[in-house]
Amino acid sequence: MTVSVVRPASSLSQLRILFAATLAVTLWGATPVVTRFAVGVTDPLTVGLLRTVLAAVAATPLLIVLRMPLPCGFRRLGLLTLSSVAALAVFPVLLSLGLERTSAANAALIMTAIPIFTGVFAAVAERLLPPPLFWVGAAVAMVGEVALVGLRLGAPAGGDLSGDLLIAAAGITAAFGYVAGARLSRDYPAVGATLWGLMLAGCLVLPLLAALLALRPIPTLSGDAWLALAYLAVGGSLIAYIAWYWALSRGGIARTGTIQYAQPLVTVVLAALFLGENITWPLLAAGAVIVAGIAIAQRR
Numbered sequence: 001m002t003v004s005v006v007r008p009a010s011s012l013s014q015l016r017i018l019f020a021a022t023l024a025v026t027l028w029g030a031t032p033v034v035t036r037f038a039v040g041v042t043d044p045l046t047v048g049l050l051r052t053v054l055a056a057v058a059a060t061p062l063l064i065v066l067r068m069p070l071p072c073g074f075r076r077l078g079l080l081t082l083s084s085v086a087a088l089a090v091f092p093v094l095l096s097l098g099l100e101r102t103s104a105a106n107a108a109l110i111m112t113a114i115p116i117f118t119g120v121f122a123a124v125a126e127r128l129l130p131p132p133l134f135w136v137g138a139a140v141a142m143v144g145e146v147a148l149v150g151l152r153l154g155a156p157a158g159g160d161l162s163g164d165l166l167i168a169a170a171g172i173t174a175a176f177g178y179v180a181g182a183r184l185s186r187d188y189p190a191v192g193a194t195l196w197g198l199m200l201a202g203c204l205v206l207p208l209l210a211a212l213l214a215l216r217p218i219p220t221l222s223g224d225a226w227l228a229l230a231y232l233a234v235g236g237s238l239i240a241y242i243a244w245y246w247a248l249s250r251g252g253i254a255r256t257g258t259i260q261y262a263q264p265l266v267t268v269v270l271a272a273l274f275l276g277e278n279i280t281w282p283l284l285a286a287g288a289v290i291v292a293g294i295a296i297a298q299r300r
Contacts, residue, residue, distance in 0.1 A: 013250070014251075017247050018251075018259070020246050020247040021244065021247035021248075021251070021259045022259065022262075023239070023243045024241070024244035025259055025260055025263045026266050027235045027236055027240040027243075028240055028263055029262075029263045029265075029266025029267045029270060030231070030235075030236075030266070030267070030270050031095075031232065031236045032099065032108065032267055033267065033270060034228045034231050034232055035095065035096055035228075035232065036099055038228045038229060039099060041219070041221060041225045042218060042219055042221065042225070044097045045096065045212060046209070046213075046218055047092075047096045047232075048092040048093030048095065048097065049093060049205045049209040050209060050218075051092045051096075051229060051236070052088060052089055052092055052093075052201050052202055052233075052237070053205060053209055054229060054230065054232075054233035054234075055088070055201075055202065055232075055233040055234065055237035055238050056198045056199050056202020057202070057233075058238055059194070059195040059202075062191075066191065066192075066195075068191065068196070069192070070196060071184065071188050071192070071193070071196065076184060076187075076188055079180045079181070079183055079184035080197055081200065082176070082177065082180035083245075084196075084197035084198070085177075086173045086177030087173070087176075087178060087181060087197075087241070088177065088197050088198055088200075088201035088237065088241070089204050090170075091170050091173050091174045091177065092232070093205075094169050095107075095166075095167070097163075098163045098164070098166030098169075098170055099163070101163025101166065102164050102166075107164075107167045108264040108267060110167045110171060111167060111170075111171050111264070112141075112261060112264060113168075113171055114171045114174055114257075115141075115175075115257040115258045115259075115261055116138055117171065117172050117175035117176070118179060118254065118257035118260075119138070119253070119254035119257055120175075121175055121176055122179050122182075122253035122254045122257075125179055126183075126253075130255070134255060134258070134297050136296055136297070137258055137296030138261075138293065138297055139293070140289065140292060141293025141294055142261070142293070143289060143293070144261070144289030144290035144292070145261060145264060145286075145290060147285075147286040178244065178245075178248060179253055181193055181194070181197065181241070181244075181245045182245055182248035182249045183253075185245040185249035186249045190242055190249060191246075194242040195242075197241070198237060198238065198241075247259075255297065258293070258294050258297035261293060261294055262290055262291065265286075265290055268287075
């Protein structure tokens with residue numbers, strides 16, 4: 001392996017990359033809260049599958065309006081398939097199943113490993129070794145993540161081991177899909193990579209959803225429940241993945257991926273705003289450590 005050297009981007013380009021990545025992380029930061037609500041009114045498998053199918057439905061008119069051609073060539077189709085199956089089909093199902101079986105705090109702690117897996121998968125795929133500051137920043141951010149989750153609970157989190165394993169599998173799967181989607185977005189529009197990925201994922205899970213509903217019809221859902229599913233499909237799948245793949249492809253997979261360390265912090269803030277949870281000074285200190293780690297990892 002060799003050490004990767006990235007040409008400095010302009011300040012405006014860096015701001016665009018940061019904005020796109022922050023948008024994706026913010027949308028995903030609310031996903032655990034919304035998913036917890038959704039699995040409270042119907043079974044988690046239905047939530048995961050329905051999220052992907054609804055996202056594919058939302059992507060269809062955009063494909064028609066934008067006239068986005070299907071990626072051509074073995075390499076592009078292969079990357080599209082990998083990103084679609086891993087990040088857009090399997091990940092939502094594993095996440096929904098895991099959140100039913102373990103606490104949100106445990107899930108948040110486990111999911112902090114996603115940027116590490118993203119960096120490792122990127123290093124293997126591209127045969128490039130991230131610079132030392134990436135590992136230093138990742139370590140600092142992980143310390144902040146551990147403190148964040150621990151201070152939020154005030155005590156060690158409990159939970160079902162099977163749920164923890166499902167969340168871990170979801171994180172690894174997502175990281176693998178991120179790398180494939182980002183590599184595809186380097187020579188193919190990120191919008192197209194996301195839209196066609198959602199279409200493929202929807203086609204894959206639709207038969208499973210139909211079979212599931214034939215066995216146990218979906219219960220009557222309230223307007224809030226459908227709104228939650230719409231958010232997961234449009235915000236968490238469609239908009240977030242377009243922004244994330246674009247940011248990863250422009251800013252570097254390993255380097256930009258560290259911004260995802262802020263995702264649990266976003267979840268805590270949103271929980272305080274919408275669920276009335278208190279934000280303490282130790283909690284803010286843990287958030288500062290996370291931001292510091294991200295800043296270190298972002299240095300070139």
